[in-house]
Amino acid sequence: MKRAIREKVKLLEQTYRDTAECIFCGATPTTDEHIFSRWTHKYMLPAKPGKAKSYVAVKHIDRVVGANFKLPGPIRDWQIRCVCGPCNNGWMSQLDTAVEPLMMPLILGQQTRLFEKQCEQIAAWAVMKSMVVHNKWVHHTRRKFLKKAKRPPKDWAVWIANYNRRDWEGEWLSWPVAVRTDAEKSPRRKAAYNAHVTIQIIKDLYIHVTNLPYEGFAAKFRFRRSDGAGLNVVRIWPYTGTSIVWPQKALQDEDAMMASEAVFRFLMRNDDAARRIAGA
């Protein structure tokens, strides 16, 4: 098999997997979890008529092997069977219910202000979705931490932006990353993914989640366009210490696409740069 095809197959095997045991507590059997919560469905792009399929783009960090995965139906119906009933109907459902009123103004581009607690809850929700999609790439200790603490582990970061959609149809993007950790100075290229970036977009709300083994990365990383201009993407986790007034100046389609690639581009330019800015 050609290398590119082999890698595509590997990506497929490792991406959004159903599991026999709950990814958060290990219990059986598992039930389906909606990636896009039901209350968000009416704010998503209209489902395409006929047999049209939804696609989820997955790209590599150090190799140019992109893969568009077909979903069996509209992306709003996308579900992964990987959590037990008590988790799904318990803490996950409670978190989902708690964030709905906080996220609604963000989704609709209305005025609101987010303080520490609200930022933490929205971030926990976004990380929960990212962990469900890429459960295979997330260490079990991180998943258990989220369930117990109801906040993201410290090596995760979450940013949000106000988005003005015109033509871009991005609603979910995944960027798997294979990076060296401090304990692994070599080999240069790792075989397995140990980190990832995901983007979820619900109407006017752009959510950017990173899971990178670089301590302090989030605090120093700045979203920029490829021409160097800054992008208005604000961090909600780890909390910056300053409340966030909404709506912020909106990203246009091109800005949102650039933002979704910003971490990827940064890492691709220089794997060591991430270590440097993290002070490692």
Ligand SMILES: [Zn+2]
């Ligand atoms: Zn469970």
